[in-house]
Amino acid sequence: MYGGGNTFEAQQMGGVENEDPIKLAEFEARIARGEKIEPNDWMPALYRKQLIRMIEQHAHSEIIGALPEGTWITRAPGFKRKLALMAKVQDEVGHAQLLYSAAETLGKPREKMIDDLLSGKSKYSNIFNYPTFTWADSCFISWLVDAGAIVNQLANSKGSYGPYCRALERICAEESFHLKYGHHCVIHMATGTPRQRKMMQEALNRWWGPMMHFFGPPDKASVHTEILVKWKVKMATNDECRQQFLDMYVPKIWELGLNIPDPNLKKNPETGEWEYTEPDWEEFKRVINGDGPCNAERLAVRRVAEERGAWVRKALLKPEAAYTTPLA
Amino acid sequence: MDNLALKELLYKMADDQLILGHRNSEWTGMGPILEEDIAFSSMAQDKVGQSQQLYILLNQLGEAEPDTVAFMRNAEQFHNCQLVELPNGEYDFSLIRHFLFDHAEWLRFEALSNSSYEPLAQLARKYKGEIKYHLIHANTWIKQLGNANEETLARLKQSLHELAPYALGIFEPSPYETQLISEGIFIGEEALKARWIESVNAILAQTALGAFNWSASNAILGGRQGKHSKHLQPLLDEMSEVFKMDPTADW
Numbered sequence: 001m002y003g004g005g006n007t008f009e010a011q012q013m014g015g016v017e018n019e020d021p022i023k024l025a026e027f028e029a030r031i032a033r034g035e036k037i038e039p040n041d042w043m044p045a046l047y048r049k050q051l052i053r054m055i056e057q058h059a060h061s062e063i064i065g066a067l068p069e070g071t072w073i074t075r076a077p078g079f080k081r082k083l084a085l086m087a088k089v090q091d092e093v094g095h096a097q098l099l100y101s102a103a104e105t106l107g108k109p110r111e112k113m114i115d116d117l118l119s120g121k122s123k124y125s126n127i128f129n130y131p132t133f134t135w136a137d138s139c140f141i142s143w144l145v146d147a148g149a150i151v152n153q154l155a156n157s158k159g160s161y162g163p164y165c166r167a168l169e170r171i172c173a174e175e176s177f178h179l180k181y182g183h184h185c186v187i188h189m190a191t192g193t194p195r196q197r198k199m200m201q202e203a204l205n206r207w208w209g210p211m212m213h214f215f216g217p218p219d220k221a222s223v224h225t226e227i228l229v230k231w232k233v234k235m236a237t238n239d240e241c242r243q244q245f246l247d248m249y250v251p252k253i254w255e256l257g258l259n260i261p262d263p264n265l266k267k268n269p270e271t272g273e274w275e276y277t278e279p280d281w282e283e284f285k286r287v288i289n290g291d292g293p294c295n296a297e298r299l300a301v302r303r304v305a306e307e308r309g310a311w312v313r314k315a316l317l318k319p320e321a322a323y324t325t326p327l328a
Numbered sequence: 329m330d331n332l333a334l335k336e337l338l339y340k341m342a343d344d345q346l347i348l349g350h351r352n353s354e355w356t357g358m359g360p361i362l363e364e365d366i367a368f369s370s371m372a373q374d375k376v377g378q379s380q381q382l383y384i385l386l387n388q389l390g391e392a393e394p395d396t397v398a399f400m401r402n403a404e405q406f407h408n409c410q411l412v413e414l415p416n417g418e419y420d421f422s423l424i425r426h427f428l429f430d431h432a433e434w435l436r437f438e439a440l441s442n443s444s445y446e447p448l449a450q451l452a453r454k455y456k457g458e459i460k461y462h463l464i465h466a467n468t469w470i471k472q473l474g475n476a477n478e479e480t481l482a483r484l485k486q487s488l489h490e491l492a493p494y495a496l497g498i499f500e501p502s503p504y505e506t507q508l509i510s511e512g513i514f515i516g517e518e519a520l521k522a523r524w525i526e527s528v529n530a531i532l533a534q535t536a537l538g539a540f541n542w543s544a545s546n547a548i549l550g551g552r553q554g555k556h557s558k559h560l561q562p563l564l565d566e567m568s569e570v571f572k573m574d575p576t577a578d579w
């Protein structure tokens with residue numbers, strides 16, 4: 001899972017002036033022709049750096065995203081849900097694996113990426129810093145957060161870096177199953193007993209704000225990214241993704257008789273654009289900078305997993321330290 | 329054929345699979361490397377799926393629906409061995425448990441492939457193919473870590489000693505052993521245990537751990553009769569937390 005929230009940090013511009021102008025022109029011409037850039041091809045340092053940052057944050061979002069839903073695997077009601085949720089969260093971990101290896105092709109080892117996640121240097125999708133209080137929260141994530149991720153990932157899969165695009169194509173195929181599963185869960189909740197309906201509505205109330213944050217701040221407030229657009233690193237703006245999401249899913253949510261907690265949400269028949277109340281962008285900034293309800297907990301869980309597993313990884317990394325039976 | 333004997337056999341197998349599958353799934357997001365999160369989740373899905381099929385067989389023999397059986401019983405009504413209900417602990421603990429249990433499971437299904445109760449024989453042939461991969465996974469890791477360094481060896485040794493009495497509890501005899509054997513349903517726990525010792529020791533002997541002296545361990549019994557450690561009821565409470573909010577609701 002992934003959102004535009006990652007693009008919030010100021011871009012480190014500059015650096016292109018030091019590139020060989022002939023190679024740079026060739027590189028840009030290839031991208032303009034729709035060719036994919038492969039790991040051993042020449043690329044500007046800035047392109048490499050931005051892609052590492054983006055793919056790495058996407059990978060982190062997948063493993064951290066496995067946590068809020070993962071806590072519901074052991075509580076999923078009934079065999080059907082239990083089996084489906086296990087498979088779904090397993091897919092997310094698999095996405096992380098695919099993405100870390102895509103980022104590794106650019107020269108940053110997985111271990112270093114995970115270190116940067118734990119130290120807070122590298123971010124992940126902001127939405128996973130919110131808690132899943134009930135089963136309905138996990139249903140919301142499986143349907144709508146995954147839906148948002150698909151909007152974003154489909155756009156990025158048309159980008160210029162070959163290994164990332166191919167990983168995203170595989171990921172999107174799996175995400176479409178997640179979407180079906182999540183939608184199915186929400187339908188059962190929203191059309192179920194009064195208690196189930198209430199749980200689902202409350203989850204929607206809790207998650208609507210973070211969901212609107214998911215695609216990142218409005219374009220007018222975002223840092224300029226022309227060069228990343230030209231290099232096909234950034235494929236759609238935050239607002240484009242948000243509009244697409246609203247267009248696809250608001251009618252489906254309303255269809256289920258759920259109320260979206262925004263009285264101003266409506267599609268303008270003239271512009272064809274959705275109008276909505278701006279979510280609290282101050283809260284977004286606070287949370288992305290570490291002060292959300294679950295930032296500390298998510299990283300702590302990840303850190304414990306890393307520390308507890310260190311001896312296993314060490315044993316795999318050092319075959320030369322093979323055990324020899326002592327003579328006495 | 330007396331259904332009581334058959335049901336007892338099916339219940340203990342299904343409960344083992346469900347509870348260990350549940351424990352395996354707790355590794356999701358917590359594994360020492362991503363590949364192990366994924367592997368343990370695969371095994372969890374196989375085991376929980378297999379337990380569901382076994383509960384369906386039980387349902388066909390007149391027992392309640394699989395969801396009701398799995399999500400509504402108390403610990404005393406579960407027939408799993410205590411080995412599978414213990415908390416995951418560190419990776420070495422989960423790995424040794426997985427190794428010991430899956431060898432037994434594979435051999436059990438291999439034996440049941442020839443069961444005179446055809447519906448079970450059919451399932452067993454199918455599961456054997458799935459569990460084969462669990463076995464390859466366990467053996468690969470045991471050989472790797474069992475020959476790696478002082479720390480991995482010390483950890484595996486410690487977990488093996490801790491889990492050995494529980495593992496022997498897998499083979500707690502059923503009150504229906506003679507009937508199951510004479511009717512050709514199952515080879516019986518004693519015969520299974522003998523094959524299992526040979527099978528796990530063949531792998532352990534390829535590591536610095538060496539073959540294990542099983543006769544020096546005393547089996548921890550009781551699980552098959554509903555006697556459990558303090559860990560099973562909290563696991564079941566967690567598993568059924570949502571389901572029990574309204575067992576008649578469609579989730």
Ligand SMILES: [Fe+2]
Pocket residue numbers: 001062091092095171175
């Ligand atoms: Fe994903």
Ligand SMILES: [Fe+2]
Pocket residue numbers: 001092146174175178
């Ligand atoms: Fe997903």
